[in-house]
Amino acid sequence: MTGPGGAWLRAYLRSEWRALSAGAAVMAARAGVLLMLPWPLKFIIDNVIFQRRLAPWLHGVLPDPLTHRMALLDTLGLAMLGLGIADALLVYLGNRLFLDAGQRIVFAIRADLFAHLQRLSLAFHRRQRAGELMARLTGDVRQLQDFIVAVGIDLLPHGLTILGMATVMLLIDWRYALIALSVAPLLFWIARVYAGRLRHALRQVRRHETTLSGVMQEILGSVQVVQAFGREPHEDGRFGAHAGRSLEAGLHANAVQAQFSPVMNLAIAVATGAIAWYGAATVIRGTLTPGELLIFLAYLRGIATPARQLAKTGRVFGRASVAIERIGEYRAERSSVAEAPEALPFAxxxxxxxxxxxxxxxxxxxxxxxxxxxxxxxxxxxxxxxxxxxxxxxxxxxxxxxxxxxxxxxxxxxxxxxxxxxxxxxxxVALVLQDPVLFQASVWENIAYGREGAGRDEAIAAARAVGIDAMVEGLPDGFDTMVAERGQSLSGGQRQCIAIARAMLCDAPIVILDEPSSSLDAGTERRVMAALDRLAANRAALVIAHxxxxxxxxxxxxxxxxxxxxxxxxxxxxxxxxxxxxxxxxxxxxxxxxxxxxxxxx
CATH class of the missing domain: 3.40.50.300 (P-loop containing nucleotide triphosphate hydrolases)
Known part of the structure; x- marks a missing residue:
């Protein structure tokens, strides 16, 4: 995650360093709480139940178990309650900090990626499926938030807890500690092996999901042609073929992940059993107290928890790794039409x-x-x-x-x-294309798109200038009529007239008219051509027509x-x-x- 492929992500993480640092501090405090959680039980067993004497450094801190046994029990019970409340509060605060920081980071990544994609040349966009672009802008970016949250909420506190637990175990009995900790390398080796396999499987899942998304968008975007030629069964088959490959990849990834948890749990169970047996024998020999054995077993479980958590979140990390690679590919794209560093202004x-x-x-x-x-x-x-x-x-x-x-x-x-x-x-330059692109907005807003900052009055004036105001006013709500996506609620001539008014509002000295009257009937062509005559007046006009x-x-x-x-x-x-x-x-x-x-x- 932090290799060369994720170098760009570090810049976004640095932008939220305050929130992430605060979240890390909270989770470090939680690690301290987790480290302390087993100790009240240790004292209850050793000092309350077996009435062992307290260590000298605890005299005056805790009630004497020989004279104030119940008072000690009450104190330890309250300590357990306090630690539980502290853990809950720290979890809430840490979760909130990391979730909010992750949301802001994802917002910034998505905004920057969208801006970058907009500025790439047409050569790039014409070789990409629209579904592929959307998948990376939405699904892939969202995986990064899950990754940030998983690191901050799950791995960070558990990682710090492991360090603390290992230190305390070594201080209690270094020989037994080395035996108990010997299982850790095995657990993390298993986690690393399966993480690599899972990442490869999820890369295939994401590739097939993206292809499927592109196919769906292509079919549904061309549904009129599909229905006109009765090709629904063919498209059902095409969709089914891609969906089948996506399903197979997903099932393979599930199989890898399903193997991960049992293998990890088996290793933990074997290690826990062996260490518990050895610990009990040590207690019988009198070199370890029952409470200290409880601490060891609790800490051993604590060491195993991050490994188990990694098994649960392996899919999150795998998906995030793939997402970082895929987003990085688009970020590395450079427009084939680049502005020179010494580019001159043109006024x-x-x-x-x-x-x-x-x-x-x-x-x-x-x-x-x-x-x-x-x-x-x-x-x-x-x-x-x-x-x-x-x-x-x-x-x-x-x-x-x-x-x-x-x-x-x-x-x-x-x-x-x-x-x-x-x-x-x-x-x-102003463009009027054969198939004008309109947005899901009002008619006047589509006209005003031709010039930044233009308002309703300027849009209406442009429509009058090219003589299409009467046509627009004949629409249900006139200039306030809402246009469906890509102008599907309007006729071809109406779309063309709105595009001409947009070009007029742009007021560019060069006008390019690409097949402006193609496929129009005589009446509509007459209206469109009259509007084009007004647009082209006193301008340099390049006309393309069959x-x-x-x-x-x-x-x-x-x-x-x-x-x-x-x-x-x-x-x-x-x-x-x-x-x-x-x-x-x-x-x-x-x-x-x-x-x-x-x-x-x-």
Whole structure:
């Protein structure tokens, strides 16, 4: 737990050092109480029952057993009660300190991990299952709290108690103490062996649980498609297969843990029996009192308790060990799009974005863009057309640095965007995607998401600016209508209009419109295109579309084929030129129900 893999955890533990130190002090006091618990019984047996004389150092401290036998018994009874009350209070206080500290540590870890994951590049997120991310943010982080509490509440007081017990036993009879303590190495060797086996088994359990969580999220998130194609039985089988593997891993971990306790208890029972026999023989010989034998047996039990406790909490430590490894893996991830230490600020409004011989590949061995060059200035619209997979969306992703060009450069007002602050760069760009992402909030809050600090009035003004206010006011509660998760309670056109208003509120000088009118009916497309016209006015607009009718009036059309610009020009010039664009136009001109609609840069 404290090895290199858990080095990052120590920083969080240090942040709560006051609470953890206070908890440790309380548990140290409890260890002292546990150390004293058997002693009243020792005096009751030796001095009250057998009326042995008190040790000289106890004269005046306890009543004389020869003359005040019942008074001594009463005193010892009250001492036992006091020790029990003290133990209860210390347990409560220690538990509270460690539980609260653990909660705060877990909160900080989860917040930092969430912030770190948000800032990792799209390349990382696209290769991860959403269920995997959620499992590490919730389940794995929660295991760390259980670990902190188990160490503070269970192992710390018992560990300190063992040291005290061993010391006292050696002072009473060092020979018998060595015999009694000889079982300790065996117990902890057994614990170590099983802890390693259990950690490996739990690592497999966690891996299968995470995969199962991802599969469940994927199936339930796509339930409409599952039902539409009648694939429920298939998904039942897929879920069952993953759940079966998770079950097998869990059963194996249970078997390992189930073996742990019996093996440990058997070792303890054999050792206790042998030591009790030897101790009784020593009492018979007169070299040990019955009360001292009771102390030895009580302390032997006390030494065995942490081992038993480890058997009970082995799953907690195993899970925590795996969680530390898994969280550490994500913490070690670095974004493929990193802000340079010497990154420059960018103030004002950009007026030009330029691609200069840009090449890009999602993998090192395969490029999807080859020598792409063009410039887009404020007040102009460039349209990207081409077959699916030709590189249109990849070009759009390079502008806000979701990915970095592998060759060439993307320039903003003449500056390589890799040398600019990411936040400043992304404030220059507004996105309207084919499938807009809306949050579970009111309509106005979804629009206001486009600018930090924007309120309801600014959101309504943005909606009016793009001409969608009438559409929004027609919703059940107008701008206060609550939107379901991912906008499922709205139509595609309504989602698109809200996304356009959000981009208008953002007021960025560069607008990227990725398939803005795809799959819309004629009436909805007309409303959306009118809103887009208002959004694109006086801005640098980059439009990506399969429907060529939406880009006819662009100032320049770039035709892409296999990541290369194979033609460029206006709609009319490209039709006259023939080639790839004319073939696309002829193939797709019937796709648009309203070919007269145009995106015009005012």
């Amino acid at each position: 004002g409004r950009a007026s030009r974005i330029e691609f200069r011989e840009v090449g890009f590949g999602y993998r090192d061995d395969h490029e999807v863009l080859h020598g792409v060059s063009f410039a887009l200035e404020a007040g102009r619209t460039i349209a990207l057309v081409g077959a699916t997979g030709s590189g249109k969306s990849t070009i759009a992703s390079l502008i806000p640095r979701f990915y970095d060009a592998t060759s060439g450069a993307v320039l903003l007002d003449g500056q390589d965007i890799r040398g600019l602050r990411l936040a400043d760069l992304r404030r220059q 429907r060529l009718s939406t880009v006819r009036a662009a100032d320049e059309i770039l035709v892409l084929d296999d990541g290369r610009i194979v033609q460029r020009g206006t709609h009319e010039a490209l039709l006259a030129e023939g080639g790839r664009y004319k073939a696309l136009w002829q193939a797709l001109r019937d796709d648009s129900p309203s070919p007269q609609l145009r995106l015009v840069a005012q």
